[in-house]
Amino acid sequence: MSHxxxxxxxxxxxxxxxxxxxxxVLPTRPDVIIVRAGPVVVKAHAPGAERxxxxxxxxxxxxxxxxxxxxxxxxxxxxxxxxxxxTVWPAGTPVDHLNPDAAPWEAAARxxxxxxxVPAGALLPLRAAGGPAKVASMVARLDGDSAAELVVRRAFxxxxxxxxxxxxxxxxxxxxxxxxxxxxxxxxxxxxxxxLIDVDDLGVGDPAWDLARPAAWFAAGLLEPEVWNRFxxxxxxxxGCAVPRDGDPWERxxxxxxxxxVQLTAGLVVTAKREGRPMGEAEQTMxxxxxxxxxxxxxxxxxxxx
Amino acid sequence: xxxxxCRGAMRTxxxxxxxxxxxxxxxxxxxxxxxxxxxxxxxxxxxxxHQAAPPPPPPMHGAPAWGAPQHGHYGHRPRRQQGxxxxxxxx
Numbered sequence: 001m002s003h004x005x006x007x008x009x010x011x012x013x014x015x016x017x018x019x020x021x022x023x024x025v026l027p028t029r030p031d032v033i034i035v036r037a038g039p040v041v042v043k044a045h046a047p048g049a050e051r052x053x054x055x056x057x058x059x060x061x062x063x064x065x066x067x068x069x070x071x072x073x074x075x076x077x078x079x080x081x082x083x084x085x086x087t088v089w090p091a092g093t094p095v096d097h098l099n100p101d102a103a104p105w106e107a108a109a110r111x112x113x114x115x116x117x118v119p120a121g122a123l124l125p126l127r128a129a130g131g132p133a134k135v136a137s138m139v140a141r142l143d144g145d146s147a148a149e150l151v152v153r154r155a156f157x158x159x160x161x162x163x164x165x166x167x168x169x170x171x172x173x174x175x176x177x178x179x180x181x182x183x184x185x186x187x188x189x190x191x192x193x194x195x196l197i198d199v200d201d202l203g204v205g206d207p208a209w210d211l212a213r214p215a216a217w218f219a220a221g222l223l224e225p226e227v228w229n230r231f232x233x234x235x236x237x238x239x240g241c242a243v244p245r246d247g248d249p250w251e252r253x254x255x256x257x258x259x260x261x262v263q264l265t266a267g268l269v270v271t272a273k274r275e276g277r278p279m280g281e282a283e284q285t286m287x288x289x290x291x292x293x294x295x296x297x298x299x300x301x302x303x304x305x306x
Numbered sequence: 307x308x309x310x311x312c313r314g315a316m317r318t319x320x321x322x323x324x325x326x327x328x329x330x331x332x333x334x335x336x337x338x339x340x341x342x343x344x345x346x347x348x349x350x351x352x353x354x355x356h357q358a359a360p361p362p363p364p365p366m367h368g369a370p371a372w373g374a375p376q377h378g379h380y381g382h383r384p385r386r387q388q389g390x391x392x393x394x395x396x397x
Binding site: 029095097100103183184185213214215217218219220221222223225228229232248249250253254257258264267268281282285288289292293295296 | 367368369370371372373374375390391392393394395396
């Protein structure tokens with residue numbers, strides 16, 4: 001991407017206006033642009049994002065019940081620059097990619113538990129969280145018939161209808177305010193405490209979906225059992241409502257974690273293909289998890305039809 | 307046979323393949339060559355099966371039926387997949 005295009009110039013101008021310091025472009029995922037100026041960052045959201053849902057989410061994020069849980073924006077305003085939506089936030093320090101041992105699992109679990117306890121009624125209108133809808137859209141991006149793609153598609157068709165999972169009632173007991181896209185990149189230290197960021201998928205939903213990524217990594221063997229248990233213990237200790245306080249958490253986690261496994265695998269396969277490289281260790285580990293999902297779901301189906 | 311300690315009469319018992327001589331007056335026990343080792347070995351096997359058990363496991367919340375095979379085996383430490391840690395950061 002050219003660094004002298006009008007979009008970037010305007011983002012820099014906004015950043016300097018709010019931050020009062022020289023602007024620099026920060027590295028982030030390819031569909032988002034982050035420009036920092038001293039104490040603030042300006043975010044250009046992914047192309048194609050709709051304005052009204054983001055306006056609702058910014059309004060919810062500014063609500064006092066979310067202080068200390070989700071980063072408070074510098075302004076609630078959603079600006080439009082060219083074809084992009086733009087928001088302004090305090091700058092924070094992200095989790096260190098290169099230091100797994102320092103990853104703040106307990107802090108993450110506590111923040112999610114506290115978010116899930118926020119009465120969503122106070123934040124309405126707010127639409128459904130982004131989690132379940134991402135699964136089908138990522139699988140739809142598979143356009144070939146390689147063995148890996150066939151496995152991912154087959155695993156997806158083994159899952160129950162996720163659209164049915166999206167049917168929710170605003171005040172249903174099993175639904176709450178959820179982040180909608182939680183992973184380790186969705187927290188910053190600002191200034192001293194960890195706090196959740198990125199409200200693009202914030203909404204009402206099944207809170208178990210916010211635990212789905214670590215659950216999927218654990219089930220794939222990528223996350224050590226000790227770390228997973230630390231995360232889950234901290235979530236339960238904070239009163240998190242996504243899983244029962246005692247007993248088997250997998251009754252609630254199985255479907256979100258399996259769907260997320262399919263989604264993550266699809267994403268890895270799409271990326272490997274786009275970059276023209278063979279499946280690596282990460283891809284193979286996730287494909288193996290998809291194969292186990294197929295085996296288990298197929299077995300369950302053949303039993304239930306007997 | 308006489309007890310080597312009190313000269314009482316020894317009585318012979320056979321227990322799980324171990325030959326034991328016990329004095330009927332002082333209750334002292336005489337073991338044949340190798341029988342102490344046999345008993346020690348049997349005690350070890352018994353305690354392994356019944357009580358000493360594995361070291362206390364960390365609190366576990368179970369693993370799903372579709373989880374990676376290594377889960378659930380205490381003492382087995384999955385390999386550190388540092389290189390894959392980056393995966394935990396992407397949408």
